[in-house]
Amino acid sequence: MLALPLFIWNFGLFVTGVGAFKVSYELDDRFIDYRKDAKWLVMFYAPWCHHCHKTEPVWEQVAQTFNQQESTLGLRVGKIDATKSTKSAAEFHVKGFPTIKYIQGDQIYSYEGERTREDIEEFAHKAIGPAVRRISALQDLRAAEAKNNVFFIIIEGEKSSGDQRKEYQEVAEELLTSLYFYETDTRLATGNIPLQGWTTIAVYKDGKYFIYDGKKSVKEWVKQERLPGFVKITGGNFYQLVEMKKMVAIAVVDLAPYRNTMNEESKRFFDVLKTISISDREQYYDNFGFGYVDGNEIVNHVFSEWISVPSVVVYDPVKEVYYVSSETPSTVTTQSLRDFLDGILAGSVRGSGGKGWFRKAYRFVYGIAAYFHKMFSTQPILSSILFGLPLGILTIIIVMMYTNDCTEAKEDPDDDDSDHEKED
The missing domain is CATH 3.40.30.10 (Glutaredoxin)
Incomplete structure (x- = not known):
C-alpha cells in the first residue's frame, strides 16, 4: 500500500530536481586568478535584478549546450553574483546587470545583443575564433551563405598585395564577436563570387555579393555594410x-x-x-x-x-x-x-x-518621466512601496507638526488666563 505514495513522492522530488538543476559553474572572486586556465562565458548578476531572473533559464540552456561540448570547444559557462564577488565585478568593469562576457585570460569581449539562447551561443562561437576562417570547399561556402545574413570574405590571387589583407585582418579582429569573416582562393571563388583584380573583398547580404570598391578604407566600408539591408x-x-x-x-x-x-x-x-x-x-x-x-x-x-x-x-x-x-x-x-x-x-x-538647449532640457525631463512610467508599469507594487512609504512618513511628520502647532496655539490663551487669575 505504501509503494504507490512512495513512488509519487520520489517522482515529485525528481521533477522538482530537474526544474532546479543548474549546469553552469557558480564562480566567485577566485575566478580572477584561474580565468587563464580555459575559455569562459560568464554572466554577472545580482539576486534582486528582475532581468537576471528572466535570463536565468536561458543561461542554463546555454550552459547545457557548451558545458557538454567542453572537451571539443574548450568553453565553460559560469555565473558570478556581483553583489558578493565585488572584486570580480570591479576587475571586469561590470556596470549593469546582467552583464555577459567572454573571457580568456586578458582577452575580454562584452555581449550586447538580445538575451536569447541562439544569439548568446552565436556570440560565443564567434568569440572562440579565429577572426578569419578558411573556406576550402564549395559546400562550406554554401553553408556560410545559408547560415549567415551577412558575412565578409577575401579572395586572394597569386600576386595579391598584403595591404588589403592586413586591413581585413585588423577589422576582423576588432569585430570578432559581431560578424563572420572568411577567406578563400580564386579557384573556389571563380563562378561563385564576382572577382576584381588580384585581391577581392566582398560582403554577402540579402542573398547577393557586393564588392569593395576601394573608395573608403576597408574598416569604414565593413562598418557601413555590417547589417542587412532591412x-x-x-x-x-x-x-x-x-x-x-x-x-x-x-x-x-x-x-x-x-x-x-x-x-x-x-x-x-x-x-x-x-x-x-x-x-x-x-x-x-x-x-x-x-x-x-x-x-x-x-x-x-x-x-x-x-x-x-x-x-x-x-x-x-x-x-x-x-x-x-x-x-x-x-x-x-x-x-x-x-x-x-x-x-x-x-x-x-x-x-x-x-x-538646442531647450531640446536637451526637454529630453532630460522626458527621460525622467519615462523612467518612472516604466518603473511603475513593470513593478507597480515595489515602486509604490519605494515611493509611497517615504511620502507616507513625510505626510505623518507634517500632520504631527501641524497638530502640535494647533495644540500649542489653543493652550496659550488658557495659560494667560490662569496666570492673570493668580495675580488677582
Missing part, C-alpha cells in the same frame, strides 16, 4: 546603424509575442519599406539605412516623443532630427514613401528635434 532594430544594434552616419528609415510595427507575426496594418508598412530598401538600394544607399522595430519603446526613447504604431519614421543621427510620415496603412504605397524620403533629402519635409 534589419530588425534592437537596443544592441541601433547604435551600429547610427555609426554608419546615415539617416535611418524605420518601420515601427507591432509583432505578436512568441510568434513573430504582425497584424495587417503593421505588415503594410513593413512590406512597403522593405521593398524600397531592396529594390532602390542604389538610389538610397549613400543616404539611408533601413530597418524595423518591434513596438515604439526604442524610438520613443531616442526621439523623446510618443510615436504611434504602426508608422514610418526617419532619424538623422548627425542633426539629431527625426521625421514622421503622415501616411496611414490605407494610403501608404512604395511611391508615397519614396516621395517622403526624397522630400527629406530635398529639405522640403519638416523635421522635429535638434541639438
